[in-house]
Amino acid sequence: MLSDVETAEKPIGLPKAVEHVASVTYPTSKSKRRGVSIKMNEETDWVDCMSRISASRDREAFAALFSHFGPRVKAFLMKSGTDRAMAEECTQDVMVTLWRKAHLFDASRASVSTWIFTIARNRRIDLLRKERRPEPDELPWGPEASPEPADVVGLQQESAQLAAALATLPEKQRSLIQKAYFGDLSHSEIATETGLPLGTIKSRIRLALDRLRHAMK
Amino acid sequence: MTQINHHLTDALLMSYAAGTLPEAFNLVVASHISLCDECRARLGAFEAVGGGLLTEIGEAEVMADVEDVLARAEAIDSEIDMSGFQAEAGIFPRALQEYVGGDLSAVRWRPVGMGVKQAILKTSKSANVRLLYIPAGAQMPDHGHRGTELTLVLRGAFRDQDEHFARGDIEIATEADAHTPIADEGVACICLAATDAPLKFQGLVPRIVQKFVRI
Incomplete structure (x- = not known):
């Protein structure tokens, strides 16, 4: 997904900057949970692509995100009952938004796949339901505030672990969660117990929000 | 942030994260989250579930060429974004101000009797908010x-x-609950309330009033 030039000397395919950040808190080579650490490297790769777009309008980084996430966004939309033509249109719009709003992506609060999921969700409501989607007030970064590298790595790891947990849920439970996200269950039909370990990722995001609030004062 | 004691349920946060709530509910949820970092963080967790599903969903071929999409993105890039709504400082979160057209002073109240006033906000019909x-x-x-x-x-x-x-707290009432909220002494209470079915009043008089005021 990254150019040969950048990955040539790196057996695990991480750009240098990302590898450095990752090694601060989570030395991936010693990780016992190999599956998770590989996914985690992938998550941080995408974070790096996002910052390259926002810092230098990097077209190659965009192409990498496009070819990985485009087909997934389209598949997600089609599973949510969007027809093929609308799903194609919506997917293209999502990718346009990704390019334009890359600077708003906050890696201490969401993984790239989560951020893209929210863009696709909103665009779908726009196109399909012809409705506005009221959003919570934005929390802009203060003058000196930027995410702590350790917060970023931690959040990306929690996201990868959550995705792994999702994949190993019993089929019945997983299908219920999918139904909720594909719009086949209303809020009153959703069981409150998901069986997913959501507490850790919530605490991680809460910490990032607290830091942000502190910096805004 | 003020101390908030009454929060959103997991089911509402998950539905908001999934994008499946009616517009009227979305407005109340977004307004609460604007005031509540605890629920903002919980929402982040439910959105991460969406991100996880996106990761493992499989793929459907995108017809468009990456260069074409990029060209479109860059074309829009150079346009000036005029859509930004300028929220004013006040007691309403930004999302609510967009529906009202401003803060408290911009609300067009209609009396519904006994000093109570309401303003219905325009949303899709599957639920209503006022x-x-x-x-x-x-x-x-x-x-x-x-x-x-x-x-x-x-x-x-x-x-x-x-x-x-109090400010920021959210009360969630379902079919089982008949309730009678009483405002505190001191200052008039202002609430944002959404329902996905008409309320049913217990007394005869309110039932007649209901026909006229769409509460």
Whole structure:
């Protein structure tokens, strides 16, 4: 997904900057949970692509995100009952938004796949339901505030672990969660117990929000 | 941030994360989250579930060429974005200000009797949402529900049976709950309330009023 030039000397395919950040808190080579650490490297790769777009309008980084996430966004939309033509249109719009709003992506609060999921969700409501989607007030970064590298790595790891947990849920439970996200269950039909370990990722995001609030004062 | 004691349920946060709530509910949820970092973080967790599903969903071939999409993105890039709504400082979160057209002073209240006022906000029809003005010490008409009712306090406070709700607190009432909120003494209470079914009032008079005021 990254150019040969950048990955040539790196057996695990991480750009240098990302590898450095990752090694601060989570030395991936010693990780016992190999599956998770590989996914985690992938998550941080995408974070790096996002910052390259926002810092230098990097077209190659965009192409990498496009070819990985485009087909997934389209598949997600089609599973949510969007027809093929609308799903194609919506997917293209999502990718346009990704390019334009890359600077708003906050890696201490969401993984790239989560951020893209929210863009696709909103665009779908726009196109399909012809409705506005009221959003919570934005929390802009203060003058000196930027995410702590350790917060970023931690959040990306929690996201990868959550995705792994999702994949190993019993089929019945997983299908219920999918139904909720594909719009086949209303809020009153959703069981409150998901069986997913959501507490850790919530605490991680809460910490990032607290830091942000502190910096805004 | 003020201390908030009454929060959104997991089911509502998950549905908001999934994008499956009616517009009227979205507005109340977004307004609460604007005031509540705890629920903002919980929402982040439910959105991460969406991100996880996106990762493992499989793929559907995208017809468009990356260069074409990029060209479109760059073309829009150079346009000036005129869509930004300028929120004013006040008691309403930005999302709510967009529906009202400003803060508290921009609300066009309609009296519904006994000093209570309301302003219905325009959303899609699957649920409805309105601002309520309840004079200090006054009681909301006794009512039960067919669906779900969300009530977010924006100013003042009210008491419902044993529970107290102040700015940022959200009361979630379902079919089982008949409730009678009473505003605190002092300042008039202003709430944002959404229902996905019409309320049913217990007394005869409110039932007649209901026909006219669409509460």
